[in-house]
Every structure is written in structure tokens, then in C-alpha cells.
Amino acid sequence: MNTLYKLFPFIQFNLFIKIGFLALDLFFILFLIIAVRQVFTMTTIVNDASNAVIIKGSVILLLLLSISLFLTALVIL
Amino acid sequence: MPDIFIAEPKEKNTAVPEKPYVLEKQERSDGPIPIIQSPMDSNNPVHLFSAFRKNPDGITFRDQEGEETILLFIRHSFITNVRWILAGIFLLILPILISLSLGFFQNPLPSLSNKYYLMIGFFYYLFVATYFYINFITWHFNIALVTDKRIIDINFSNLVYKDIAATKLNLVQDVSFAQIGAIRTFFDYGDVLVQTAGTLDNFTFESAPQPENIVHIIEDLIGKRNEHFV
Numbered sequence: 120m121n122t123l124y125k126l127f128p129f130i131q132f133n134l135f136i137k138i139g140f141l142a143l144d145l146f147f148i149l150f151l152i153i154a155v156r157q158v159f160t161m162t163t164i165v166n167d168a169s170n171a172v173i174i175k176g177s178v179i180l181l182l183l184l185s186i187s188l189f190l191t192a193l194v195i196l
Numbered sequence: 197m198p199d200i201f202i203a204e205p206k207e208k209n210t211a212v213p214e215k216p217y218v219l220e221k222q223e224r225s226d227g228p229i230p231i232i233q234s235p236m237d238s239n240n241p242v243h244l245f246s247a248f249r250k251n252p253d254g255i256t257f258r259d260q261e262g263e264e265t266i267l268l269f270i271r272h273s274f275i276t277n278v279r280w281i282l283a284g285i286f287l288l289i290l291p292i293l294i295s296l297s298l299g300f301f302q303n304p305l306p307s308l309s310n311k312y313y314l315m316i317g318f319f320y321y322l323f324v325a326t327y328f329y330i331n332f333i334t335w336h337f338n339i340a341l342v343t344d345k346r347i348i349d350i351n352f353s354n355l356v357y358k359d360i361a362a363t364k365l366n367l368v369q370d371v372s373f374a375q376i377g378a379i380r381t382f383f384d385y386g387d388v389l390v391q392t393a394g395t396l397d398n399f400t401f402e403s404a405p406q407p408e409n410i411v412h413i414i415e416d417l418i419g420k421r422n423e424h425f426v
Binding site: 133136140143144147150151153154157158160161163164165166167168169170173174177178181184185188191192195196 | 241242243244254255256257258308311312315316318319322323325326329330333336337339341350352355356358360
């Protein structure tokens, strides 16, 4: 990588990694949005009163964590 | 002159409204005996990791009729989750193994600062948590329900595939189970096949716990139903 940087000093590799990471995280967020939608649909089909909160809460927590990771990466990387 | 026929006085109409058919929790040595029991007596909540419940409490499903009672709640046996749990545990310790092995070698990406490694680490563990979650809900939402009126099979896999099938109990012709292999025998789970009449699709409850018990219960329900048609 250092050799590549010497050959092409105008290319900012860290920027590439940042963009790649953000794109990956964005796809991950989209995947989790689908997961949220499916989980809410399935809990409508079969409603388990005692466990629905845990199941729904977990997927929302994952989604919030991935969004916060995306925002953090956007700022600090 | 003696009376040949004396009509008995009419009794008051003491008909009790029909209660839903509910399985009793007690079992005999030769199998479960369904007995009509008040549904209010049952207190049998379905836990997060429950794979088999009789007369489950707190479960409702879409299109459930007013007087329809769920008699059996079936998921795949929990032992079927062992494979992905072990894979997940391996994924959890994989970065530790990699970092230990990298201690013996030169850092392949020296230009990357620690914050990159930190973010990649967070993302990786978020990915592993999602892997656990997706596998869990795939197991969690694969449900078979036996009510006093019908059998419902809900298949959910790969997050985007779901298939819901139902048949009335009076259309069920035969129930059988297959328990093949030492592991299935040891942990008491197997495939239950519900054969329906005519061209309707058959139902298979894969890796269902206590398959013999399930077959006995459904057979008894079919027999109870068939009595009405004799």
C-alpha cells in the first residue's frame, strides 16, 4: 500500500477505505430495515404477546447501532 | 285405564355454551389423552426458547376465529440451532485468533490508524450479532399450530421467504412421523407428516420435538372430528 502511495501520491487511500466502509454500512442498514419489516410482519401473523417486545426491540437496537456506526464513521474516519 | 304413554315434563333448557376443546396437561404412560377442560384453567406461556407447548397462553394468529383455541404450539427442536450457535461462537473468537496470529507477523496495513481498526471491529461484531439474530428469528418464526379447527404451518427462512399453509382438521386423513438417526432419537425430535385429502398439499413439521406425542394428539383430534360424521 505504501508502494502504491509512492507511485500515486494523489490518491487518498484512507478516503477509499472510508467510502468503502460507509457504503458497506449503508447496505447493512438497508438489510436491517428489511429485517425490521419482516419481523414486524411475522409478529402480526403470529403474535406472541410475551416475546414480541424482545424480538422487535432486538432488531430495532441492531438498526440503531448500525445507524450510529455509520454516523460515527462519517465523522471520525 | 292405564296410560300407555305419559309424556315427561319438559325440563328447562340447561344447555351450556360449548367450550373450546382444550388438551389436558396430564399424560398417561401410553400417550396424551385430550380431555375437555376449561381454557381458563391453563397457564402455559410460551417462552422465547419454547419449542413445544400444549394449550399455549398468549399466542394469537392472524385470521384466528373468535372461538378457535390453539391446542399445540410447535417449533423446530432447539437442538437444531446448535450448528449456527457454534458457528457464531467461532465468529466471535475469530478476531482474537487473528490478532494473536498477527502478533507473529508484520502489520499488513501499517498506514491505517487505530480508529479504522476500531470501526472495522465494531462493524464486525455488529455483523456477528445480526448473524445470531437472523438465525434465531428463522427458528423462532418457523411455527406449526394445531387448533381445535385446523392445522397451520408457517415457514419462514432467509428473511425474505415466508409460506403460510392451513388445512381444516376434517380434511386430515393420516398423521405419521419419522425419527431417523441416533441424535434425533436421543433428543426426541423428528418429522411429522400430516396427509390431507385429495389434491391438497401435505404438511411436514420438520424436526418437531416429541413427534409421537404430536401424532397421538392430532390422531385423537381427527377421531374426535370423525365422530361427528358417523
